[in-house]
Amino acid sequence: MPDSLDAERIAEGLLPSLRPQLRKVTVLDETDSTNSELARLKPAERHAHAVLAERQTRGRGRRARHWHSPAGGNVYFSLGWRFPRGDHAFSTLPLVVAIATANALKRTGLEGHGIKWPNDVLVDGKKLAGILVELKSGEGGATAIIGIGINVRMPSGEGEDPKRLIDRPWTDLESHLADEHRPCDRNALAASLLDQLLASLNRFEKSGFDSFRSNWKKWDLLENGETTLELDDRTLTGIARGVSDDGQLVLETGAGEIRTFHAGEVRVFRGIRAF
Ligand code: BTN
Numbered sequence: 001m002p003d004s005l006d007a008e009r010i011a012e013g014l015l016p017s018l019r020p021q022l023r024k025v026t027v028l029d030e031t032d033s034t035n036s037e038l039a040r041l042k043p044a045e046r047h048a049h050a051v052l053a054e055r056q057t058r059g060r061g062r063r064a065r066h067w068h069s070p071a072g073g074n075v076y077f078s079l080g081w082r083f084p085r086g087d088h089a090f091s092t093l094p095l096v097v098a099i100a101t102a103n104a105l106k107r108t109g110l111e112g113h114g115i116k117w118p119n120d121v122l123v124d125g126k127k128l129a130g131i132l133v134e135l136k137s138g139e140g141g142a143t144a145i146i147g148i149g150i151n152v153r154m155p156s157g158e159g160e161d162p163k164r165l166i167d168r169p170w171t172d173l174e175s176h177l178a179d180e181h182r183p184c185d186r187n188a189l190a191a192s193l194l195d196q197l198l199a200s201l202n203r204f205e206k207s208g209f210d211s212f213r214s215n216w217k218k219w220d221l222l223e224n225g226e227t228t229l230e231l232d233d234r235t236l237t238g239i240a241r242g243v244s245d246d247g248q249l250v251l252e253t254g255a256g257e258i259r260t261f262h263a264g265e266v267r268v269f270r271g272i273r274a275f
Contacts, residue, residue: 003183003184003185003186003187004054005027005052005053005054005075005186006027006187007025007026007027007052008025009187009191010025010027010050010052010187010190010191010194011025011191012191013187013188013190013191013192014191014194014195015195018194018198018199021048021198021202022048022050022194023048023049024048024049024050025049025050025052026049026050026051026052027051027053027054028051028053028054029053029054029055029071030053030054030055030056030057030071031051031053031055031056032056032057032058033056033059033076033147034051034052034053034056034076034077034147035060035132035134035145035147036058036060037051037053037078038078038079038080038145039145041080043082043143045080046080046082046143046145047080047082047143048079048080048081049079049080050077050078050190050194051077051078051079051080052076052077052078052190053076054071054076055069055070055071055076056069056076057069059076059149060132060147061130061149062130062131062132062263063264067132067149069149070154070155071155072153072154073152073154073155073186074149074150074151074154074172075148075150075186075193076147076149077147077148077149077150077190077193078145078146078147078148079146079194079197080143080144080145080146081143081144081145081146081201082141082142082143083141083142083143084140084141085140085141085205086137086138086140086142088142088204088205088208089208089245089246089247090135090137090142090144091246091247091248091262091263092204092208092209092212092243092245093133093135093146093204094118094119094131094133094247094263095115095117095118095209095212095216095243095247096200096201096204096209096212097119097146097197097200098115098118098119098120098121098131098219099115099212099215099216099219100196100199100200101119101121101129101131101148101150101193101196102114102115102219103196104189104192104195104196105121105128105129105150105173105189107192108173108177108181108184108188108189108192109177109178109180109181110123110173110176110177110181111176112124112176113128113176114219114220114221115216115219115220115221116221116222116270117220117221117222117240117243117249117268118247118249119131119133121150122221123171123176124171124176125270126170126171127151127169127171128150128151128170128172128173128176129148129150129151130148130149131146131147131149132149133145133146133147146197148193150173150189150193151171151172151173152172152173152174152184152186152189153172153173153174153183153184154170154172173189200212209245210245216242216243217242220240220242220243221270222240222249222268222270223240223242224239224240224241225239225240226238226239226270227239227240227249227251227268227269228268228269228270229249229251229261229266229267229268229269230266230267230268230269231261231266232265236251236253236259237253237254238251238252238253238254238259239251241258244260247263248260248261248263249261249263249266249268
């Protein structure tokens with residue numbers, strides 16, 4: 001593979017000021033899921049450990065969905081992180097991770113992308129990156145496994161037609177990069193992702209989601225737009241009004257009523273199901 005993922009190159013690509021915070025980078029050819037790989041490690045092995053794989057056989061998405069993870073040039077990435085205090089608003093962590101991902105993608109030369117609450121990175125209404133944060137609390141603290149999947153160069157190889165395997169509008173990074181930024185260097189992208197995440201996790205621990213609010217507003221694709229929410233038993237339409245302090249989506253419904261929704265309870269579409 002011309003640009004195989006390489007643990008050393010990723011670690012060397014980190015900002016020198018952040019490098020001491022990362023304990024380990026592991027690159028695998030194949031695993032079931034990089035999140036599951038980290039979850040199987042002893043707790044002490046998880047913290048500040050980044051696991052990447054060229055391919056996942058059981059990539060997992062939010063809401064028990066499958067994440068299409070063929071070999072050939074995407075990024076499947078997970079970082080373990082232990083929070084010594086258990087009193088953060090952890091429901092906002094996926095939003096913070098989405099901001100870090102959007103920033104890292106900007107560094108590769110991508111433009112015109114944004115975040116669809118709670119944490120999908122989209123370009124032109126199509127999904128380019130997804131995030132799955134899994135949290136375990138206990139013994140006074142909490143451990144997060146932060147999983148990020150980025151479609152960089154989706155292969156269209158035999159037997160694995162992504163058009164058939166992904167049931168939502170999707171795209172990949174290289175389809176949107178100008179010639180001078182192509183091909184994307186995945187090791188540089190992974191290093192940039194780690195830079196952004198490490199800095200963001202520090203800030204989150206010190207100041208919480210509040211310090212990310214202005215950044216969130218910058219990336220939020222829904223704010224002030226017509227938004228449709230699919231709940232288990234009904235559909236609601238309103239105007240999205242940003243997020244609450246605990247990361248819920250704020251929706252102003254027709255009667256001027258303000259309601260908030262957890263990420264787990266709804267599917268979101270901009271406009272009347274535009275994306
Ligand atoms: C989603 O949008 O539903 C979340 C997708 C998250 C995919 C990433 S790929 C790396 C990590 N390992 C997994 O099994 N899932 C996450």
